[in-house]
Amino acid sequence: MSNRLISSLKSYLLEKFENLQDLLEISSAGEILRRYFVMNAFDGALTMLGFVVGAYISGSKNPNLILSAGLSASYAMAISGFVGALITEKAERERKVKELERAMFTKLDNSLIDKASDTAVVLAALTDALAPMLAALTSASPYIFSRMGLISFDVATFISVSITLALVFCLGLFLGRVSKGNMILYGFYMLLAGLAVSLLMFLSTGPDI
């Protein structure tokens, strides 16, 4: 009985997933979602990196400060990402559907194209919201252990910076795979950007400023 329930649930989910894949293909959303994901995850990771390095240089050794400010920043990035992508993507998609309606001399309400377009808008908004938030939360996560007293603030900062740099390197690897080019080279480009942010922080902030 439970086996039958599980298999019917599995086939239902599989069907929904295939439908979603079809809609993504029709709306050509794969490319834009990939772009949103990398751009915004990079944004979130570097924002947090700048914040962590800045806080460390300023001499503050309070993990609560990083956690509360970091969480607020990641929520703000998520909300702004969601709303921004939802509105801009909706406007762009609506324009495309209207152009198509003109070419076809018909209304496309409730058509597959209309549905695919709506799906792309929602997925773009979710990607734009979740990518920076998750990247920022991952970077800030070592401070949870520091707050619990398991590791010192300095170790947490070291781990946080390492995780962030590893994350941007992985985003570079992903881009390298997308471009079918040199994955390591792309990884180093992104890593260089991360190191540049850290260096800028060292130069622009500090206990003396």
Next chain:
Amino acid sequence: MSSNSKIGVTKLTLDVLKPREVKITDLALALGEIKGIENVEIYVTEVDAKTETLKITISGWDMPPDEIEELVNKYGSIRSIDAVVVSKKR
């Protein structure tokens, strides 16, 4: 009503315009799932920048024209019904 009088639509030829993003294989498979349809043939007759014109020939027994129209209009839009064949039950 058609099943009582034992006559039904056995062949339909449609002139359809669809966006280029929609795959004709998806449309053909979706049509094939409608009750009564046994055979679906789709030919692309014209390709434009944003659209494609299709000639769709569907055959079977006692096919539901309304359901077919509704489905095709989900994928594109029917410009005209170019041919219809109605037969008595074999």
